[in-house]
Amino acid sequence: MEQKPITLKELKEAERESRKQLILTATLNLFGKKQISEVSIRDIAKEAGISPALIYRHFHDRDELFLEAFLLKSEEMITAFDSIISKRRNVSIEEIGKEFIHFLLNNPLFFKMMSYFMLDYSLREEHLDKFNTTIRELLAIFDKGFEENGLKENIRLHSHAFFSSLNGVMITFYNYPGRSEEEIRNHIERLASLIGKLFVQATK
DSSP: OOOOOOOHHHHHHHHHHHHHHHHHHHHHHHHTTSOGGGOOHHHHHHHHTSOHHHHTTTOSSHHHHHHHHHHHHHHHHHHHHHHHHHTSSSOOHHHHHHHHHHHHHHOHHHHHHHHHHHHSOOOOGGGHHHHHHHHHHHHHHHHHHHHHTTOOSOHHHHHHHHHHHHHHHHHHHTTOTTOOHHHHHHHHHHHHHHHHHHHHHHTO
16 A cells, blocks of 8 residues: 655654653753753753754743753653553552662662652742643542442542652652662652551541
């Protein structure tokens, strides 16, 4: 069957999307090397090998670029997390908590970005919809766990509390002084397991 020829418009759109991905990749690479608040548009342009002006053809400002990079990693996390959870017939709250913590521990860049958004970032109103949609997708996984454990009321409120508790453990102990990486990881996993058990009890 003869293939339909690619139009000039399609080629330009593909080139534009490729350049956008290049910018996002450069942004994420820098996030792994420097404090997020210290990364500038000029730094990103240098990392990507393009001019700062070219970045502004794709993103209105640094806030929009940072948000897009965060959402990209969020979608990766949600896909991986949901894939693990959906393979199990009955998923306990404790298991969901463990898998979430494991993902954060194994993906330090995502944890770093999430912490930045929680502690050192103010989203402008025009970016709230995208951000909230992604967070709701993540919380829906937590909702499913509570529903399968028999919770009937205030499911999203419990998901908020559980999500916040797990992130609090990560923020508190991730760089805890005087302990090795293995000790920190084991301690965080133990705390996540304990929190999961407490939330299971709360649903009964």
